[in-house]
Amino acid sequence: MKYAQWRMPGGVHPPEHKQESTRTPIKDAGLPPRLIIPLIQHIGEEARPIVQVGDHVLKGQKIGEVRAFVAAPVHATTSGTVIDIGYYEVDHPSEMQSRCVVIEPDGHDEWTGLAGLKDYRQASAQTLLALIREAGIAGMGGAGFPTGAKLSVKADTKVDTVVINAMECEPYITADDLLMRERAMEILTGGDIVRQILGAQRLVIGIEDNKPEAVQAIEQAMQGKTGIEVLATPARYPSGAARQTVLILTGREVPADGRTTDVGVFCLNVGTAAAIYRAIVLGEPSISRITTVTGLGVREPGNYDVRFGTPAGWLLDQAGVNHAQVNRLIVGGPMMGYTLPSLHVPVMKTTNCLIAATPRDFPPPAPEMACIRCGACSDACPVLLLPQQLLWFAKSGELEKAEAHHLEDCIECGACAYVCPSHIPLVQYYRFAKGSLDEKRRDDDKSDRAKIRFERRKDRMAAEEAEKEARRKAKADAAAARAASSETTTGSEAPPPPDPKTLAIAAALARSNLKKAEKRLGVAHEAGEDTTALVTEIDTLKAAVAKAEAALPPAPVTTP
Numbered sequence: 001m002k003y004a005q006w007r008m009p010g011g012v013h014p015p016e017h018k019q020e021s022t023r024t025p026i027k028d029a030g031l032p033p034r035l036i037i038p039l040i041q042h043i044g045e046e047a048r049p050i051v052q053v054g055d056h057v058l059k060g061q062k063i064g065e066v067r068a069f070v071a072a073p074v075h076a077t078t079s080g081t082v083i084d085i086g087y088y089e090v091d092h093p094s095e096m097q098s099r100c101v102v103i104e105p106d107g108h109d110e111w112t113g114l115a116g117l118k119d120y121r122q123a124s125a126q127t128l129l130a131l132i133r134e135a136g137i138a139g140m141g142g143a144g145f146p147t148g149a150k151l152s153v154k155a156d157t158k159v160d161t162v163v164i165n166a167m168e169c170e171p172y173i174t175a176d177d178l179l180m181r182e183r184a185m186e187i188l189t190g191g192d193i194v195r196q197i198l199g200a201q202r203l204v205i206g207i208e209d210n211k212p213e214a215v216q217a218i219e220q221a222m223q224g225k226t227g228i229e230v231l232a233t234p235a236r237y238p239s240g241a242a243r244q245t246v247l248i249l250t251g252r253e254v255p256a257d258g259r260t261t262d263v264g265v266f267c268l269n270v271g272t273a274a275a276i277y278r279a280i281v282l283g284e285p286s287i288s289r290i291t292t293v294t295g296l297g298v299r300e301p302g303n304y305d306v307r308f309g310t311p312a313g314w315l316l317d318q319a320g321v322n323h324a325q326v327n328r329l330i331v332g333g334p335m336m337g338y339t340l341p342s343l344h345v346p347v348m349k350t351t352n353c354l355i356a357a358t359p360r361d362f363p364p365p366a367p368e369m370a371c372i373r374c375g376a377c378s379d380a381c382p383v384l385l386l387p388q389q390l391l392w393f394a395k396s397g398e399l400e401k402a403e404a405h406h407l408e409d410c411i412e413c414g415a416c417a418y419v420c421p422s423h424i425p426l427v428q429y430y431r432f433a434k435g436s437l438d439e440k441r442r443d444d445d446k447s448d449r450a451k452i453r454f455e456r457r458k459d460r461m462a463a464e465e466a467e468k469e470a471r472r473k474a475k476a477d478a479a480a481a482r483a484a485s486s487e488t489t490t491g492s493e494a495p496p497p498p499d500p501k502t503l504a505i506a507a508a509l510a511r512s513n514l515k516k517a518e519k520r521l522g523v524a525h526e527a528g529e530d531t532t533a534l535v536t537e538i539d540t541l542k543a544a545v546a547k548a549e550a551a552l553p554p555a556p557v558t559t560p
Helices: 125-134 147-151 175-182 184-198 212-221 242-250 270-282 312-318 376-380 387-396 399-404 415-419 426-490 500-527 532-551
Strands: 035-038 062-065 080-089 097-105 161-166 202-208 228-233 265-269 288-294 302-307 328-331 353-357
Touching: 035 080, 125 147, 125 184, 125 270, 147 184, 147 265, 147 270, 161 184, 161 242, 161 270, 175 184, 175 212, 175 270, 175 288, 175 302, 184 202, 184 212, 184 228, 184 265, 184 270, 202 212, 202 242, 212 228, 228 242, 242 265, 265 270, 270 288, 288 312, 302 312, 312 328, 312 353, 376 387, 376 415, 387 399, 387 426, 399 426, 415 426, 500 532
Parallel strands: 161 202, 161 265, 202 228, 288 353
Antiparallel strands: 035 097, 080 097, 288 302, 328 353
């Protein structure tokens, strides 16, 4: 067993609890009465259903199509009838609901047509990449990033090393361990396919030294192959995090704001490598995975080959669950996992472990106490952060300071909380602070966009006002030009006589105004009011009537 020469900083070594689920080979979980298949089982965009209620589908048939780059199509995991397309609870820490296709199996488990490549080495990188994307493969190590998108590295990115992450450092989880023991050749072939796509020279498999059977199986499978290396490392959590794995196996440190490919390394999980093999060589889309079922709440802990869409309750029943003892159902490991809200939640591409936990597995947490500033959390942090400082900033709401102390670099592994003698749930505080920062960024972005819209509106209104003013000025200049032109052309000519009709209207209006004023004068006399102003107005109106009538043309003389 050859050991890697580098070590990660920090880390912890909690009780492993792995031997309980490694005593028996991988078992088939069987076919449940119905399969609830989520249309999103990974990071990225949700697939669009391309089947309808009542349709009969075959195993491996595509039932969800995608158009986005960061996305993966979804396939039927058995043959049967689509009985519903609706929203159901899914495996997610927020306990959200997602759109799912519900299939009632017909019992025949009939495959759709499959076409694998007899010799993938003769295929181009573009062909292999398209097949992986079409197979709907997503990372099975936890994050669930669509593999087709992850493999589409930039043209100027040079990858010389492909790393298969087989650390599986978190307690209780043994799915990768059993997969390596029983299907080592599939894993190596999947890694070799990735190496061919990226043009890498090396293929490195990193395994913790608490899995000697897996190391032996991989070493036997790689006999006669070149460019492949197996490196063991002392068991220490969280050595399975991608950045830590790359550091341990290659000595290369991934930038805080970068990816592993920035240092020439592509990292993938054991289960993902096996899924790539089945997609390319056998033509099978991603429809199942190995999931560990363990905890004191089951009689037969072990690893099961589970179809996506299998309800958690059905899977637990296959392991002999005792519901009376179980007080929590944890998906993932005890360090980074979370509690499932229901037994109806289906297994999907990222569901690597179900822990039927009893109070003996995980006693109630001790009450939180004040920080004693012991520094144990800093020693355990694999990212070399200052957890104590981050805790103070998170509690006091000083989010900018927390951000300046690299809060976003926290991988939420829980090592700091595990060693804290004051039982402070540090990761919960960090998650809250990260969520608050995200909300603040969204609010700031919304405010910036509103400010931009306001400034644009001001500029638009100013431009419109300037345009109106320019039109008004142009009209005024044109009128002045016309007046000047009229004066120069008419010279001393007498103006045309006024229209008799206009003069008659002006005289009638003057008489009407005089009558109204005389009525107001009468009313004022009766009321005993001061009429001086009205008398003056009436005199003026009488003069206006006389002037208007004098301007009228003489009436025509009629002959009797």
